[in-house]
Amino acid sequence: MIDSLFSWIDDRVALSRSGRHLLDKIFPDHWSFMIGEIALYSFIVLLLTGVFLTLYFVPSSTPVVYHGIYAPLRGQTVSEAYDSTINLSFAVRGGLLMRQMHHWAANIFVGAIVVHMLRVFFTGGFRRPREANWMLGTTLLILAIFNGFLGYSLPDDLISGTGIRIAFSIMESIPFVGTYLAYFLFGGSFPGTAIIPRFFILHVLVLPLLIIGLLAGHLGMLVKHKHAQFPGKGARDDNVVGSPLWPTYAAKAGGFFFLTTGVTALLGAIVQINPIWQYGQYYAYKVSYAVQPDWYMGWLDGALRVMPAWEINLPGHMIPNVFFPAVLLPGLTFNLIYAWPFIEAKLSGDTAEHHLLDRPRDKPLRTALGAAVFAFYFVLFGASATDVLANYLSITLNVVLWSFRILCIVVPIVVFPVAYKICVELRDTPGAGQRKRHNIIVRSADGGYSTIAADEYPGYVRPELEPVALDEVDLVAAMSADADQGPEGVYRIPRDYS
């Protein structure tokens, strides 16, 4: 009965062929290949919690008088956006948990993308044929950062309002077109009343749709190219050694989704994030000291802080200081990331297809360069906390600022040779990074010495799971014979199979 129902459906949607192919898909086993999944799962958490938030959030700058539960705001004139965010936090059951989970998931989302990108970079996973997927991933990172900024701007609180003000100024700093752009986006001068609804529709519709579409492309290309793998255990450029999607990776990925969600829920439950009831409604005449953006905008904020007060005065037009750290720097950064696969191919002359990943130590120049560039952005990231560091370390703010100006030049210069040297040493040292074994020295009866390699530790037997090739079965033939009773093995699909 159920079987016949399935075959009735399958006759019409024809999923079992391609589904079988997908379920038997082999993915290589390595923990670092699961980092991208963190981003995927936190994005799902973002979608789920975000839908909950949209049920209560009112994207409007219309002033209303707060009459809710939180006494220090009662009677204050706030925007509907702020009012509804406070109410969904305090008056909606589970609302604050949902809002905090949403915010933490956003932080984890962008963080996982960056870590995933570092993994791909340092293992050379961007090389042919994966250059396009690297660029797609970079676009996803940019969209994630933008959507994070839009999202934390929506509550219209004092801190995020200051951030929007900075964003307005950054747009204005673009030569010639800046003021037009800023006035176009904000529907007039700052702050206006258009920005909250506009940010809302971008945040909940336009950017998520773009992200979902590009994510589908990202994963589709992953399936098409197959996942790259580390060498060893029989892995070659023309095969994939690992475990099948069903049941191994289905279980792993399913469990990982719940665990990622669990981490997000734990953070949302026990660690406060963005307590906007303490910040209050944004008014252009109110300001708080010590305002930073969320961490993924931190490197831009840090760049703004450490940038000396230079500007270029052209005849009839001034290029303001803000332009260099806040427009030029991210522009160069992302264009460099986009272009890196081609730059490296040009420099190394290596344009061949690669499905085997590099160990970072085996490419010391790339690793050192990547580490130095990453160190530069990490210092900028730290520079967005100049005041917090000065306060906690009891140092003058000015000293901290100057330290960061020097560090953002010195640290990359130091990191490059150190990383290079470490890579070369690791590469040239046999067995580096592996557990050392004791050698038991045995003296024989006639006085000679010999050594026996001991177990890594007593009783340790290393499970060796050497890959075993499975019988290949021609998929089409197997299907036509008897799909249910087909022999076990890997179904082989001819290239021209559609």
Next chain:
Amino acid sequence: MAAPAGVVLLALALAAVFYAPRQVRADGAPTASLRSAALVDATLPNNAAALAEGRTLFDENCSSCHGTQAQGSALAPNLRGLGSATVDLWVSSGWMPLANPGVQPARKPSHFTPSQTVAIARYVGSLAPGGLAIPTVDLKGSNPAEGFSVFALNCAPCHTITGAGDALSGGIAAPPLHGVTGTQIEEAIRTGPGNMPRFSTFTVSKAQLADVVDYVTHYIEHPDSPGGGLTLGGVGPVAEGFVGLFAGVGGCVLIALWIGDRDERDGDEGGSGPSHPGHDDGPGTESPEREVAHA
């Protein structure tokens, strides 16, 4: 499996503790302890014996720098005519006695009991006319909403909107407002200690001052503030970013390490082992579709 299960249980227990529903006090009524702290001076005796005690304490602890008649010296300023409020603020906050006159004093546990502090302050206040007496903060009818508004306008630009305090330029810092009493808040606003500006009744009215005290003592301190969990020191996105990256992303990466590998923990991904002959169909066969699974 026992260890991860234990971790999960522990985490759930922690979550239960931190996310236990906190009572939002709708009326924002001050708690008994804070109110008594704010009013401690009014209940203390103000008589000749108290003045004599204050004089003894001043002579023992303050006069070596400020002079026996509080007239000041090359080391320390003249205190005559400043009023008892200034002295009370500086002594009760632990700023005085000062170890190093060159740096901005940090708050520390006061050297004196509250009654000793008031005795010193009143003694110094009695030496010369002028200045502000130790104020009495009355929170009856105060409005924390107005206090929040005044705070955001006048205090947050240095002390930050969460009252966590922060470093300002030139080596000075706005101290955190956690753990301050209502009396100290009023004294600081009216006398302007150190680099802080003095706010007269034209800027912050008497009623507004009570509102600010109400807001700071009850909502900056968080006892009545709705929860959401650990506050991370109130420093905002910097601390949040570190938690998000290290606990959030880091925790997830650890989980990936836990479930992601089959047996890669010995760093064997480097390909030292010879490939198994059983699956080697040679480089000549062009079979990019060929996939090999673990048995």
